[in-house]
Amino acid sequence: MRTVPISDADDPRVAPYVSIRERDLAGRSDGRFIVEGKVTLSILLERSRFEIESVFIGRSRLEPLSEILAQVPPEVPVYVAPQAVMDQVAGFPIHRGVLACARKGQPFGVEKLLDAETLLVLNGISNHDNVGAAFRNAAAFGAGGVLLDEQSCDPLYRKSIRVSAGAALWLPFVQAGQGEDHITGLQSAGFDIWAMTPRTTAAELHQLKPSAKTAILLGPEGPGLEDALIDRCRPVRIAMAGGFDSIxxxxxxxxxxxxxxxxxxAGDD
Amino acid sequence: MRTVPISDADDPRVAPYVSIRERDLAGRSDGRFIVEGKVTLSILLERSRFEIESVFIGRSRLEPLSEILAQVPPEVPVYVAPQAVMDQVAGFPIHRGVLACARKGQPFGVEKLLDAETLLVLNGISNHDNVGAAFRNAAAFGAGGVLLDEQSCDPLYRKSIRVSAGAALWLPFVQAGQGEDHITGLQSAGFDIWAMTPRTTAAELHQLKPSAKTAILLGPEGPGLEDALIDRCRPVRIAMAGGFDSIxxxxxxxxxxxxxxxxxxAGDD
Incomplete structure (x- = not known):
């Protein structure tokens, strides 16, 4: 492991970690993303498809994290700083004292996802927690990947990754285009698309039988999917108690x- | 509507709103709780079982909220302050500019819940977001109430109420005792208790048929339910993809x- 002591917050080697929050919110244009916390670092090292560029940890974390850090490739620098310097670089207190920087690399093309039996498709999901939770659930239930439109927020935003329990780092995803294009592409590839909606005329989920290839399409918090999209798919509702039409x-x-x-x-038995 | 202008952050009439965060975290001992935001205020006024004591709003919100405020009973004061005074009282910026204070009153006894067909039972849920989300889901799917042990956190904490979409204000709940007592009481009342667990020997949820009275028992984030509790109930798992055992x-x-x-x-058809 190649540890590099950092004593000055202006050290150019830790420049990718400067003002993390502000740059995350504005959207990074440098092709990098930041990972925070021990669990996500460990997933980044063990099973992610992304190239890790550097690790940045608080000095007091060097010893407790030694097992995970032993997996850092020898060519990747592990920057080590006193907690105060680290907080000064990041612009807020990094309680967990663990950051890493990786490169997004070349995005997958949509064809990467089309062999899956189950896909999750996100349309206009503008809340990072929801995108992260959607990835966690997609991974838990064996979806082969996630397709997102350009309006949805970035799954590689720091908080999305954490809420996804690291799934955003290894579950294949493609973020490109619009819902209309997604529906056309998925239907050509043989997917039955279930557009989740509170419409009372929609089929009730628990009475359906999934097809060999099923895509679950989720729309924006609040307004939900546009009618024009729903009408091109199989509208599916989740039965709810009177007075509630949204979860x-x-x-x-x-x-x-x-x-x-x-x-x-159950069908495989 | 009885509006009362407040110009001084030390005015004793707004004392229940002082240092909201600190008092929420420490746990209020005065039998009051605070509600934040327009949607939850509206539920508090329209369908809650709790007695509202006062409303506290930013001056600029008086006009846009006039429709909701018209529902405030005439004996309940609506304190109105400049935003800066309001923030100073609360101890942090009240972006939405809407607070209300209500009394918890006499808690329900467990018998209040026992006529329900479906109950949600929370054991050691220590995260306010999760308690709030659990209430929102219980309401959406028609559970007759929520039973919580003493270790779970307070559903009437400001953030729990907000995440519950206001369900914590109207869905009957009882917070008392321990999981062991809950199981004894629910089984005596004829409930089939489904203890949710990742145990591979548990029955798979989607292959079960709910009883006339079913209680869904959820355990702490991280460790999950204790074996001693699971063993007294019907262990139920949600099938997940390999490598994942938790959502x-x-x-x-x-x-x-x-x-x-x-x-x-479907059975009612």
Whole structure:
């Protein structure tokens, strides 16, 4: 492991870690993303498809993290700084004292996802927690990947990665284009697309039988999917008690994915 | 509507709103709780079982909120202050500019819940977001109430209420005792208790048929339910993909509740 002591917050070697929050919110244009915390670092090292560029840890964390850090490739620098210097670089207190920087690299093309039996498709999901939770659920229920439109927020945002329990680092995803294009491409590839909606005329989820290839399509928090999209797919609702017509969007996805997974498993027996 | 202008942050009439965060975290001993935001205020006024004591709003919100405020009973004061005074009282910026204070009143006894067909039972849920999400899901899927042990956190904490989409204000709940007592009481009342667990020997949720009375039991984030509790109930798992054995606890509850609701609805046809 190549540790590099950092004593000055202006050291150019830790420049990718400067003002993390502000740059995350503005959107990074340098092709990099930041990972925070021990669990996500360990997934980044063990099973991610992304190239790690550097690790940045608080000095007091060097010893407790030695097992994970032993997996850092020898050519990747592990910057080590006193906690105060680290906080000064990042612009806020890094309580966990563990950061890493990786490169997004070449994005997958949509064809990468089309062999999957189950896909999750996110349309206009603008909340990082919801995108992260959607990835966690997609991974838990064996979806082969996630397709996101350009309006949805970035799964490689620091908080999305954490909420995804690291799934955003290894579950294949493609973020490109619009819902209209997604529907055309998925239908050509043989997917039955379940557009999740509170419409009372939609089919009730638990009475459906998943097809060999099923895509679960989730729309924006608040307004939900546009009618023009729903009308091109199979509208599917989750039965709810009177007076309620909405649950959290990632939760709706979890219910649909769990049902597809359990039903297709039962079919395999 | 009785509006009362407040110009001084030390005015004793707004004392219940002083240092909201600190007092929320320490736990209030005065039998009051605070509600934040327009949607939750509206539920507090329209369908909650709690007695509202006062409303506290930023001056600029008086006009846009006039419709909701018209529902405030005439004996309840609506304190109105400049935003800066309001923030100074609360101890942090109240972006939405809407607070209300209500009394917890006499708690329900457990018997209040025992007529329900479906109950949600929370054991050691120590995260306010998860308690709030669990209430939102319980309401969406028609559970008759929520039973919480003493270790779980307070559903009337400001953030829990908000995440619950206000369900914590109207869905009956009882927070008392321990998991052991809950199991004894629910079984005496005829409930089939589904203890949600990743145990591979547990029954798979989607292959079960809910009983006339079903209770969904959820355990702490991380460790999950204790074996001694699971062994007294029907262990139920949600099938997941290899390598994953855990999803968010409120999400697990949502999947089980949605399945019970859809299955019992289908049985009613």
């Amino acid at each position: 959290n969007v990632a939760t709706a996805g979890a219910i649909a994915l769990a049902y597809c997974h359990a039903t297709s498993m | 968010n606890v409120a999400t697990a509850g949502a999947i089980a509740l949605a399945y019970c609701h859809a299955t019992s609805m």
